[in-house]
Amino acid sequence: MLELAIMGFLYDAPLHGYELRKRITALTGHVRPVAESTLYPAIKRLEQAGLLERATEPGAVAAPRHVLTLTDDGRRELHRRLAEPVQRDITDENRWFTVLAFLRHLADPGAQSAVLRRRLAFLETPSSFFYDGDRPVRAEELDDPFRRGILTVARATTEAELAWLRATIDALDDAAG
Amino acid sequence: MLELAIMGFLYDAPLHGYELRKRITALTGHVRPVAESTLYPAIKRLEQAGLLERATEPGAVAAPRHVLTLTDDGRRELHRRLAEPVQRDITDENRWFTVLAFLRHLADPGAQSAVLRRRLAFLETPSSFFYDGDRPVRAEELDDPFRRGILTVARATTEAELAWLRATIDALDDAAG
DNA sequence: TTGATATACCTCGGAAGCGATGTATTCTCT
DNA sequence: AGAGAATACATCGCTTCCGAGGTATATCAA
Incomplete structure (x- = not known):
């Protein structure tokens, strides 16, 4: 579910982790807060699976940022997860809302x-x-x-x-x- | 959440694991199915924490059953979790519904x-x-x-x-x- | 008699999540 | 000058959960 949200947000535009966290918190944070210790390992998983790439940029305000970009594989994987959600994504309201939030990416x-x-x-x-x-x-x-x-x-x-x-x-x- | 459901059902009457699973499946199974590989370790955790006790009985139909009984500590723990739920139990609808399902035990x-x-x-x-x-x-x-x-x-x-x-x-x- | 189904329990490996904690930098207010 | 907050990223240990698979008994239909 978290991976879906990460890919869904990155589909529109590259973002760095901290900004991603703010968007995910706005989306589902009041119901189910996302801890940084959950987000950063998830980013690492997606990176190791080749679904996103990171580029280090000097921080606009403070520490350097890791700007995350969805790869072509990542786009395909997002489409796959949106088009063929596992049954739990259909039945569990939290997961279903996440699918809905990005279903427009399935043109x-x-x-x-x-x-x-x-x-x-x-x-x-x-x-x-x-x-x-x-x-x-x-x-x-x-x-x-x-x-x-x-x-x-x-x-x-x-x-x-x-x-x-x-x-x-x-x-x-x-x-x- | 699962532990709360186990204690909630056992509060009324001792049950064996298989029956417990059927009740939990009826309660939340259509939204969030509970796997046996989740239930049995949870039972073991509660037993090791002294919150429930198990007694082996010959099976009515097939294999022997482990009848589970909530201990006094278990009853106190259930009351505590119902009276002072963690914030996620309040905000996450799945968890909140589980709290509601057993809130009557809080007399x-x-x-x-x-x-x-x-x-x-x-x-x-x-x-x-x-x-x-x-x-x-x-x-x-x-x-x-x-x-x-x-x-x-x-x-x-x-x-x-x-x-x-x-x-x-x-x-x-x-x-x- | 064979196979399917239901009952009844369990383990293993891995994935996913969380709280606590740590490290830096920069900006703002006092 | 110093404190505090916001930015920005990360690890560690722990708990919880799941899928796949395994073990055994009893019932019932083909």
């Missing part, structure tokens, strides 16, 4: 629509958080106010996302012809 | 209300996913339909949760007197 509306359809299929599959045996329990049946809250919030999220997904898939499919 | 309405207030404070803090410099960007301003989706869904979730939180906090504070 083809048909490919974008296909990714949204996977999320749609996941949300349309009946599922619950709580079961009485095999039977899913509805919010109204629960005595526990906290578990009721989980179901209430999840339902509101799902409904809003389904509406958005259906409208956006339609628009993309119109654009794809 | 005191005042303590429950205090935890909900922390989530309320987090949701009331203005934050966005996208910024133009320091200024948060609203959904309507975005050309990117995918980023617009993120903001649309996040807003619906936040509004539903705020309404539920305020109503539930009021009810708890009435109960606490």
Whole structure:
């Protein structure tokens, strides 16, 4: 997920690590903060995999910067991860939001629509958080106010996302012809 | 998060690992599946920390079961983690839902209300996913339909949760007197 | 009788993440 | 002149998690 965000930001323009961190913090930091000790090893991993290159520049304000540029392999890898996300990127909201944040880099509306359809299929599959045996329990049946809250919030999220997904898939499919 | 779920389920009744896995899968499995190779080491960690005990029983159907029971220390630890969650348990929706799923074990309405207030404070803090410099960007301003989706869904979730939180906090504070 | 399925548990290697800590430089305020 | 904050990068040890694979028993259908 972090690697996806790094590649997604670098796709637009080369950045140095510190700036990258600020962008990632703005994107997901309030929900899931990114530690420097997570970011720098991730950059190193991507560099060793040949997905990005670093060039040292004198620091504009302080210490020297390592400006990171996505390689052609890196661009291909980003496209691959956006076009064929692993299932966890589809089901886990944090990961899914990261995919969405960069899905525009997948220029083809048909490919974008296909990714949204996977999320749609996941949300349309009946599922619950709580079961009485095999039977899913509805919010109204629960005595526990906290578990009721989980179901209430999840339902509101799902409904809003389904509406958005259906409208956006339609628009993309119109654009794809 | 996983440890919290294990302790939360065992708080009600002793269970063996396989049954525990089914319950955790029902709770969060569709969003974030739990691998056996994650569950069993977690059980071992909790056992070594003295938070649960295991007793071997002949298997009802197949291989022998290890029935897990929460110790007094385990009950205290669960209370501690529910009453004073780390900040990530408050901000990360997956973790927060796990806290909510077992918050009823914290018998005191005042303590429950205090935890909900922390989530309320987090949701009331203005934050966005996208910024133009320091200024948060609203959904309507975005050309990117995918980023617009993120903001649309996040807003619906936040509004539903705020309404539920305020109503539930009021009810708890009435109960606490 | 053979194979599939469900039950039930476990280990290993590696990936990924985090808190704590360290090292420099430059700018700004007092 | 000195302190503090911001910039900029990095390592270390630890925990958590996952995929792949392994072991064994019981049930049931072909």
